[in-house]
Amino acid sequence: MTPGTIDLAGVSTAYEGSDLPVIRGISFSVAAGEFVVVGGPNGAGKTTLLETINGMLPITHGRATVCGLDVAASGTGVRTKVGYVIQNFAFDPLAPFTVGNVVIMGRYGILGYGRQPGEEDHRMAEEAMRLLGIEDLADRSIGKLSGGQQQKVLIAHNLAKKPEILLLDEPFSNLDLFTRSFVCDILTGIADAGCTVVMVSHAFDALPDREVRILAMKDGMLSLDARCRGDEVEEKIRNLSGSVHA
Amino acid sequence: MLEFLIPNNIICHAVEAMLFASIACSVLGVIITQMSISSIGFTMTHAAFAGASVGIFFGVSGTATAILASLIIAAILGPLSEKARMPTDTILGVLFGMMMAIAIFFVSYMQYLGTAVNASALLFGNVVSLYREEIYALAGISFVAILFVAIFAKEITAIIFNRKIAEAAGIRVRPIYYALLFMIAISVSLSLNIIGGLLLYVWLVTPAAIAYQFCTTVRGLFLSAPLIAGSVSVAGAWFGLQHSLPVGPLTAVAFSGLFLIAVLISPKRRVPKGA
Numbered sequence A: 001m002t003p004g005t006i007d008l009a010g011v012s013t014a015y016e017g018s019d020l021p022v023i024r025g026i027s028f029s030v031a032a033g034e035f036v037v038v039g040g041p042n043g044a045g046k047t048t049l050l051e052t053i054n055g056m057l058p059i060t061h062g063r064a065t066v067c068g069l070d071v072a073a074s075g076t077g078v079r080t081k082v083g084y085v086i087q088n089f090a091f092d093p094l095a096p097f098t099v100g101n102v103v104i105m106g107r108y109g110i111l112g113y114g115r116q117p118g119e120e121d122h123r124m125a126e127e128a129m130r131l132l133g134i135e136d137l138a139d140r141s142i143g144k145l146s147g148g149q150q151q152k153v154l155i156a157h158n159l160a161k162k163p164e165i166l167l168l169d170e171p172f173s174n175l176d177l178f179t180r181s182f183v184c185d186i187l188t189g190i191a192d193a194g195c196t197v198v199m200v201s202h203a204f205d206a207l208p209d210r211e212v213r214i215l216a217m218k219d220g221m222l223s224l225d226a227r228c229r230g231d232e233v234e235e236k237i238r239n240l241s242g243s244v245h246a
Numbered sequence B: 001m002l003e004f005l006i007p008n009n010i011i012c013h014a015v016e017a018m019l020f021a022s023i024a025c026s027v028l029g030v031i032i033t034q035m036s037i038s039s040i041g042f043t044m045t046h047a048a049f050a051g052a053s054v055g056i057f058f059g060v061s062g063t064a065t066a067i068l069a070s071l072i073i074a075a076i077l078g079p080l081s082e083k084a085r086m087p088t089d090t091i092l093g094v095l096f097g098m099m100m101a102i103a104i105f106f107v108s109y110m111q112y113l114g115t116a117v118n119a120s121a122l123l124f125g126n127v128v129s130l131y132r133e134e135i136y137a138l139a140g141i142s143f144v145a146i147l148f149v150a151i152f153a154k155e156i157t158a159i160i161f162n163r164k165i166a167e168a169a170g171i172r173v174r175p176i177y178y179a180l181l182f183m184i185a186i187s188v189s190l191s192l193n194i195i196g197g198l199l200l201y202v203w204l205v206t207p208a209a210i211a212y213q214f215c216t217t218v219r220g221l222f223l224s225a226p227l228i229a230g231s232v233s234v235a236g237a238w239f240g241l242q243h244s245l246p247v248g249p250l251t252a253v254a255f256s257g258l259f260l261i262a263v264l265i266s267p268k269r270r271v272p273k274g275a
């Protein structure tokens, strides 16, 4: 087994009903503990890339291996090891779920049918809430929190399952500057501890103080794959958009 | 089953049938309304209605054809609703119209032919001339629905919260979803003769909607929806038969009235004083 690795070889993914694949022939490998920032314009295929990695979309060509598992064959198995913080969420203010309910749900997939969460599961959920600083919100209704608080709850939900890989889709779009760097420090911490982090982001002002890998996407393909320090990312991306000869 | 409580055989059977039909429909109704797929439930009930009318016209078991028709609709709509965006509004509209047209065609034709005894029960329900087997079957599906919710409580809770997040958490969503559609097909088909095709979806949607006005937990929803549905249905059957009123419509009106009251007094909608 190879925990925390992502290996894509010529992968294309199409949505049902569309003629052309959204991402086309993408190949790259990510080692365990890497911090990857995925950039690129709207519609480039960033969300599609994340949902290809965790097996939620059908791969039409190529082969994706995540945590040593073939994604096409064992999507559910991949998803018990890979966290995914989705981009667009809207919770009904009256929805009958507390923050605590939502965070413990992160462990349901690992538990599988028929097994109830035990002491250990609740301990991991509490730990995740403490890390995100939301333990005080545990009994609050999720629908009545601010967008930023909800974002933290979803991150805690994913950390509760102790993922080998954490995918995040524009996690900063709901957060103010201060909270961005707070969350970024947490992500840096888990990456340093060996969990691979793949984050789609437009905001390059709160990136970690460590080496990051930048993957830039354009029209469903990779246009840049580079390593640099977090504070150099913005410049790299700007150079890239300056040199487009399309 | 309840003869020891209700000596009158007709009333007893009516009460039993209404009780079990309402439990099965309302338990599944909680999932349907919370997943925002009540339009699927709605179309499936009308498919059962159409299926039964075709079955009765051709002299085969109306229940079997009802189950078949609503399963076919589920097989069409299930995959469609799995797409992230659900552009099914028009499709649902067309299918609903088609089911209604088929049902009404056969019911009218049977009325014209003078074989409309069963046909009017299909429209408005009939709690008086029930077979014992029908009541046992309803008791069975109620039990299965409750068992399903109890066994898969945590998965159902997560799916109700957000289907995409549940799937990303590594929960096997699809088997649960198709089991749900399958049980809806059986429940509505068995309830059809008692409640009637025109009002069936009230049992699927309204008790859960009433419960939602008060409950702050998923557990609360699953406990109170069948409790509300069961007690209103039993009271409706009892009162309707005592006063020779049509039981199905009477109970449906009671449900809707209760829903309005629930919305008005719901603690969830209260605005704090002085705010």
Ligand SMILES: Nc1ncnc2c1ncn2[C@@H]1O[C@H](COP(=O)(O)OP(=O)(O)O)[C@@H](O)[C@H]1O
Pocket: A015, A016, A018, A022, A040, A041, A042, A043, A044, A045, A046, A047, A048, A049, B084, B085
């Ligand atoms: N459910 C869908 N069905 C069909 N096409 C889709 C769907 N979701 C996204 N797309 C298309 O795929 C392309 C890439 O989308 P996406 O991966 O969401 O881009 P990004 O996240 O980079 O903004 C877009 O052109 C979008 O229109």
Ligand SMILES: [Mg+2]
Pocket: A046, A047, A048, A087, A169
């Ligand atoms: Mg996106």
